Amino acid sequence: MLSKRLTPEQAWQKIRHFCAYQERSHFETKEKLFGFGLSKTDVETLISRLIEEDYLNEARFAAQFAGGHFRMKKWGKVKIIYALKQKRVSPVNIKYALKEIDDENYKAILIKLAEAKWNSLKQEQYLNRQAKTTQYLINKGYEPALVQETIQQIRRAAKD
Numbered sequence: 001m002l003s004k005r006l007t008p009e010q011a012w013q014k015i016r017h018f019c020a021y022q023e024r025s026h027f028e029t030k031e032k033l034f035g036f037g038l039s040k041t042d043v044e045t046l047i048s049r050l051i052e053e054d055y056l057n058e059a060r061f062a063a064q065f066a067g068g069h070f071r072m073k074k075w076g077k078v079k080i081i082y083a084l085k086q087k088r089v090s091p092v093n094i095k096y097a098l099k100e101i102d103d104e105n106y107k108a109i110l111i112k113l114a115e116a117k118w119n120s121l122k123q124e125q126y127l128n129r130q131a132k133t134t135q136y137l138i139n140k141g142y143e144p145a146l147v148q149e150t151i152q153q154i155r156r157a158a159k160d
Contacts (some may be wrong), residue, residue, distance in 0.1 A: 005037030079141020
């Protein structure tokens with residue numbers, strides 16, 4: 001919390017920079033503005049102004065968040081949805097953001113992660129190996145049914 005309250009104009013300068021630096025959700029932007037000691041009306045006014053001047057766009061934020069976390073951190077859709085809900089992004093924008101993730105690429109990454117984990121557990125008993133690989137992929141946010149299907153694929157490939 002800042003030691004002194006900012007005027008709406010001072011807050012505008014700071015929040016503009018905050019939103020220009022990186023895409024932000026409406027929720028985190030509002031939290032930041034309230035942290036400046038502004039009233040609810042001032043916060044709503046500044047949020048509207050940020051949206052009008054295209055500093056703040058929830059759909060754009062959601063798409064960049066989903067794409068970035070998938071490409072860089074290799075997160076699955078379940079984890080991305082959960083994180084976007086934590087940031088209070090609307091369901092419509094979450095759905096839009098998930099369309100940014102190519103299904104072919106999604107499955108390819110899942111297989112790559114599964115194979116790497118499977119191969120790193122060569123010393124484990126078969127059931128432990130399967131359980132640990134499954135748990136790892138579910139923790140990364142991949143859908144349980146898709147994870148099971150992928151592990152079955154890896155097992156079949158290993159037998160050949």
